[in-house]
Amino acid sequence: MQTPNEHVSLLTDLLPRYRSVNILYQEAVNKSVLSFDTQCSITDFYRDFNDIQIFEKIILNFYLSTDKEKQGQIISNLRTEISKNLEFYSANKDFFDKVDIIKVCSSRRKPLNIEIDGQLKNTNKLWKELTQVRNSLESASWQDDKMATQRLTKDEERLEQAYKKEQEKLSVFYEQQKESDNHASKYLENVFGRIYELGYTFISLLDNYFPIEKENTPTSESITKISEPEQELQTEIEPDMIFRTDKYENLLILEQKLIPDKYLNTELHWISTHNNGKPDIKRLVTFLVALMDNKYFLPGKDPKIRSFFESRYHISIGQNFEECRREKFIDTYKIVFNEYKF
Template sequence: MGENDNQQSDFLYQIIDVLPQYTTVNTVYQGILGSTLNFEEQCQITDFYTGIKNRENFEKAVLNFILSTDKEKQFPIVSMLRTLIDSNIELYKNNKDFFDNIDVISVCANRPDSLNYQINIQQKRTNSLWMELIQIRNSLESASWKRENAKVEYLTGEEERVSNLYKIEQDKLAVLYKQKAESDTAASKYVKNVFRNIYESGIFNISILNNYFPIETERQDHNQSNPQLQEGKYFPMELVSKIHKECNGFQFESLTEVELYSILNLLPVNTLLVIKRGEKTRMCYLISILYNYLKVQDKIEWRSSILKSLDIKEDFYTSKYKEPVSEVPSRESKNFALSISKIFV
């Protein structure tokens, strides 16, 4: 068995690793639709596909997830992953011609590369010394014909000095050209348009999830534990991910994106969201923004459930949630309100 075969048979990742990757890629997709693909984004997309393209590895990840994860934790994670993959599939299907016609080769060829600038500068320095060396050699030849011994001695010394400098600059230029070649080789790994490949992988991954986690069985199990909740009812993973990036470790004690998703969507989870000292008022503001975001009939019930889970009294919430946008908020609250508002633009 060859080295590649060994790599393909190894277990390379966990299901939990795929969630933030799909979130990132979906965000990149949406950004591309409103703009153009750049080289950094092409690298992200290609690296993502390289990581998930092996179908055997994905199935191994699912089996490992089943064996290593408590059943009550499996539903929210699988539901979230299925939602993210479905979102990726829909993004591609709805914009197939656009994605398939992106000229990835041009994206790679036109990538920002500081080496080009450095090579141009170094080329000028090297050429300047070469021209100087030619002039010295011409003068030396002329002085030799005229038997101008003193001048010959001086020019011989100059020829050696400039020749040494020229060799040094030549070596510097050679190093830059080598780095440029290495950069081009690295970029060549990203010259393939993989949008369709990611779509096809998503179709397969969904089929694997459906095989091991039938949707009807999931819903029945979930409804038995909490019959009033609906999958993905309140906040999508993309939004939760942005909130997590802004608040995790600052407004509340560190937890994973999956745990925050489950908490905000009132899904079963063993982790509690613990508000950090001095951050309760800002958390009230965040809850108010999330409340206003909701477009469901039971938004008041959602708010009551969240406040209860965070041990925040209704009267405290009512008196504090507007403070970060009051006439004289603290600097921390003002900055927090600005950061949160950007998430919901």
């Protein structure tokens, strides 16, 4: 059974690895080149941490067994590095997705090529000398030149032994080259997209167990003052006031999928929640971002869009729908709602 310190250790192992990967991302983009060593490091990172069940188990044990102050520091730092990675991939998606990994692996530094070329020259030189001695030996035998035959026979034996040793050296180099090629073949996959998906899952799990506290909690008086006119606004909004032609009908079709996927119930209440029971507002905002990115709405209707869906789905979205906060979901919706035909 793992101890609390081991849970901390596993998370603190992940944290510097994420930092290192982010640095490698930055260097690759700055140079517009992905080196083989960088490809190996990034692939190894993915292989070491791609088991989501293990990560969630560690997070759960960490949540149950560590003091709150230590939790806050570690989780905040980890969330920051994962978010940086997600943002970096999103901003440079074309570069990362189009990297020619086969070319990266085949163009890696191959120091053995120099040794093999040198050893081939030595081996071929001895083979040439051995061939010449054998020809001379055959000629001496035909001429019945016993002294020459004896001398050339010794030369042949000496060169055969030397040639055999050089052949063995060459075989070692070829075997090492084969091992190097086999090693490189393990890094032929582009894992940047997989790391992005993994990071998004990590963030979701962190948010489930360690939700970010809201910065400002309005008083009951301010809620009353705000909610009354907003409720008034919500009841006045009709679909044709915010939707482009035929897009509202498309929304109705999408809602029929949201219901069996446990985002909505049959009464159109937003029911998606975190593990702690709190409403998963980010999922709703991600869905709305998907609608916006696919041109469902008329321009300049943000306040009415938010109010429409707050009323329709019986939930408060609040500041989560502000443009600066929803921008980060522009790419993630394609993963979360990848089976939805927007």
